[in-house]
Amino acid sequence: MKTLLTLAILCATAFANAQTAKEIIQKADELTRGKSSKADITIQINRPRWSREIRMKSWSLGTSYAMTYIMEPAKEKGTVMLKIDKEVWNWLPTIERSVKLPPSMMMQSWMGTDFTNDDLVKQSSILVDYNHAIVGDSLILGRKCTKIELIPKEGAPVVWGKIFIWVDTKDYLQLKSEMYDEDGYLINVMSAKKIGEFGGKTFVTETEMMPMEKPGNTTVLIYNDLEFDIEIEKDFFTTQNMRRIR
Numbered sequence: 001m002k003t004l005l006t007l008a009i010l011c012a013t014a015f016a017n018a019q020t021a022k023e024i025i026q027k028a029d030e031l032t033r034g035k036s037s038k039a040d041i042t043i044q045i046n047r048p049r050w051s052r053e054i055r056m057k058s059w060s061l062g063t064s065y066a067m068t069y070i071m072e073p074a075k076e077k078g079t080v081m082l083k084i085d086k087e088v089w090n091w092l093p094t095i096e097r098s099v100k101l102p103p104s105m106m107m108q109s110w111m112g113t114d115f116t117n118d119d120l121v122k123q124s125s126i127l128v129d130y131n132h133a134i135v136g137d138s139l140i141l142g143r144k145c146t147k148i149e150l151i152p153k154e155g156a157p158v159v160w161g162k163i164f165i166w167v168d169t170k171d172y173l174q175l176k177s178e179m180y181d182e183d184g185y186l187i188n189v190m191s192a193k194k195i196g197e198f199g200g201k202t203f204v205t206e207t208e209m210m211p212m213e214k215p216g217n218t219t220v221l222i223y224n225d226l227e228f229d230i231e232i233e234k235d236f237f238t239t240q241n242m243r244r245i246r
Contacts, residue, residue: 021132021148025165028172029127031201034228036061041223045113048216054111059230065237069245076111080242088117091242098239107159114188114209114219118159129156130163140175141192143168160187171202186212198226 036059043054055072066083070076078093088101106118130150137146150163161182166175177190194206203226209219235241 021134022127024134024146024167024172025132025148025150026127028165028167028174031172031203032174033060033063034201036228036230036232038227038230038232039223040225041221043111043113044220044222046216046218046220052112054113059232059236061232061234061237065234067237067242067245070111079111080245081110082237082239082242084237089239089242091239096243098242114211114214114217125156125158126150126163126165129153129158135164137169138166140166140168141195143170143173143175145169145175173202173204175204188212193220196223198223199228201228 039058041056041058043056045052045054053072054070054076057069057071058066059068060066064083064085066081068081070079078091080091082089082091082098088106089098090101091098101117107116109115110117110119130152133149133151135147135149137144139145145166145168148165148167150160150165152158152161160179161184162180164176164178164180166177167173168175173192173195175192177188178186179188179190181187189210189212191208191210192204192206193208194204196203196205198205203223205223207221209221211217
C-alpha cells in the first residue's frame with residue numbers, strides 16, 4: 001500500500017514538474033468552454049430561511065463573447081445578459097430596453113446569487129492578470145490535484161489579493177478554488193460536487209460557491225446539458241440580438 005501511495009505522489013510531482021503552472025491553468029480554463037459552447041444551466045440559491053432556482057441558456061465564443069437568457073422563474077423570464085470583452089449589458093423585458101452596467105455595479109450580486117457581475121466578466125483574467133506557481137498537491141473527489149497559487153501582477157485590475165486553484169492531474173478539471181482579499185482573508189470557496197460527461201468530455205457538472213462571511217449561504221451551479229464547439233458567429237453577440245433570442 002505504501003509503495004502505491006509513493007508511486008502516486010511521484011506521478012503527481014512529475015506531472016507538475018513537466019508543465020508550468022500557467023500551462024495547467026490554461027488547459028483547465030480552455031476545458032470549461034471549448035472554442036464555443038451552448039449550455040442549459042440550473043442555479044440553486046440557498047439561504048438560511050429560503051431558496052430559489054434560476055434556469056437559463058448560455059452561449060459562448062472564446063473568452064470574449066457570452067450571452068445568457070433566463071428561462072425561469074416566470075417573473076424574470078426574458079432577462080438577457082451580454083458580455084463582450086470586459087463590457088456587460090442587461091436586457092430587461094419589463095422596460096424593453098438594454099442597460100450597460102457601469103463599473104460601480106460590477107461587484108454587485110448577479111441575479112441574487114453568490115456570484116458577482118465581475119466574476120462573469122473576468123473569466124479569462126486568471127491567465128493574464130496573475131502570476132502562477134505550483135505550491136503543492138492533494139486529493140479531491142478521489143482525484144489527484146495540483147494546487148496552484150495565483151498572485152496579481154502589479155497594477156492588474158483585479159479584485160482578489162490571492163487565489164488558490166486545485167486542478168485534477170488527469171483531466172484538468174478545476175475541482176476547488178479559494179479567493180482571498182488583499183488582507184489575506186478567505187472570502188469565497190468554490191468546490192466541484194459532481195463530475196460527468198458532455199459530448200465525450202469529462203466535466204464538472206455541479207459546482208458550489210460558498211461565501212465564508214455569510215454562513216448558510218450557498219449557490220449551486222448545475223449543468224443540465226452542454227455542447228462544445230458549436231457553430232456560432234460573433235454577430236450573434238449583439239445588443240440588437242438580446243431582445244430576439246429565446
